[in-house]
Amino acid sequence: MPLFKFTRHGGQARGGQPHSPLPWIALIALILGAVALGFAWLAGWIGRDRLTAQDFTDAIEATGANHPGFRRAHSKGVCVSGWFEPSAQATQLSRAHVFAQSRVPVLGRLSIGGGNPHGADNSARVRSIALQLSSDDGQQWRMAMNSFPFLAVATPEAFYEQTRAQIPDPATGKPDPAKLAAIQEKYPSVRAFQQWAKTAPWTDSWASTEFNSVNSFWFTNAQGQRRAVRWRWQPQAAVHELDAASREQAGVDFLSQDLQQRLAQGPVRWNLLVTLAGPQDAINDSSVPWPAEREQIAAGVLNIDQMQPQEQGSCNDLNFDPLILPEGIAGSDDPILAARSAVYSQSFNRRERERATGAAARDNAQEQP
Numbered sequence: 001m002p003l004f005k006f007t008r009h010g011g012q013a014r015g016g017q018p019h020s021p022l023p024w025i026a027l028i029a030l031i032l033g034a035v036a037l038g039f040a041w042l043a044g045w046i047g048r049d050r051l052t053a054q055d056f057t058d059a060i061e062a063t064g065a066n067h068p069g070f071r072r073a074h075s076k077g078v079c080v081s082g083w084f085e086p087s088a089q090a091t092q093l094s095r096a097h098v099f100a101q102s103r104v105p106v107l108g109r110l111s112i113g114g115g116n117p118h119g120a121d122n123s124a125r126v127r128s129i130a131l132q133l134s135s136d137d138g139q140q141w142r143m144a145m146n147s148f149p150f151l152a153v154a155t156p157e158a159f160y161e162q163t164r165a166q167i168p169d170p171a172t173g174k175p176d177p178a179k180l181a182a183i184q185e186k187y188p189s190v191r192a193f194q195q196w197a198k199t200a201p202w203t204d205s206w207a208s209t210e211f212n213s214v215n216s217f218w219f220t221n222a223q224g225q226r227r228a229v230r231w232r233w234q235p236q237a238a239v240h241e242l243d244a245a246s247r248e249q250a251g252v253d254f255l256s257q258d259l260q261q262r263l264a265q266g267p268v269r270w271n272l273l274v275t276l277a278g279p280q281d282a283i284n285d286s287s288v289p290w291p292a293e294r295e296q297i298a299a300g301v302l303n304i305d306q307m308q309p310q311e312q313g314s315c316n317d318l319n320f321d322p323l324i325l326p327e328g329i330a331g332s333d334d335p336i337l338a339a340r341s342a343v344y345s346q347s348f349n350r351r352e353r354e355r356a357t358g359a360a361a362r363d364n365a366q367e368q369p
Contacts, residue, residue: 053346060072060073062167069351070115070117071115075115075116075117076121077310079109079309080307080315084098084133085104086101086104087298090297097137101135105134107314108304114126121250130142130315131143131302148214152190152287154189166180203240204242205258206258208235211233220330231273234272237269263307268303317352
């Protein structure tokens, strides 16, 4: 049925007067104007009393993480590939087809925290894994996971404030200590995160690092049972902790060098452990960790058997948006999750434009000694 129905009576309206098109034109213009206004609001061109993906990405760049052609965060990494093998118990959790087929192709990326693509592995406190699982029904499950088990803050507004506080003072080249202290005072969860950073082990390899979904998601199985979950990749490799002296000796590229050596001996593996939320657990607040005694289900094994430099690897042109999910998996209402998705898209679009205009090549040439 058409949106508008025009009735003509010999070029005249029912009252005998000529049928003027002006009211219809005005109505159509009004609708088109409303649509344009909506797009402008979503793009952040108007309504500047709210935060946008542009604001977040600009703030991240202002901290010093501005290397054209590279990701704004976790800039240094390598591409990896392999496969995922679900367990027999996985279909109890979700009807997603990645849990139903015997072997699922995986494309991914291992990285370190920070915005410097030439950063030092031995000084990066945070490590990350990003994965794309592609099932044979054409659906994808993308995830971006970190070595920390919870976030320092709970909302996009708080995250933005925290990022802004980390922007270097032009006079000193370092963040203002007073601004950092004010963030800690305002958000007690920041102190909890800092305590994790001080006490969590520095492992000797990506292969021995545990990675966490951090945000919560919903799994729905074939029977319609819906459960809130978080998941993590538990390493099968033995965990060896590095002390300060060992880290210094390890070198700035030791993670990629170690992974290459391990892959020469065979695949590197992680177990997928899915944690089920308890009745009182925070589902939409990723700054609150769930108790360790929550029920966990072993849902499969990740096998990585190939790696490539990210500049030539297939992962380089992939946006690991954590809200690209297959049927049977859905995002929670955690506001940080939606913000991550939007900022990932903004960062991806910027670096693609930079590559297209040659800005990335110019920046790389300047980086050369």
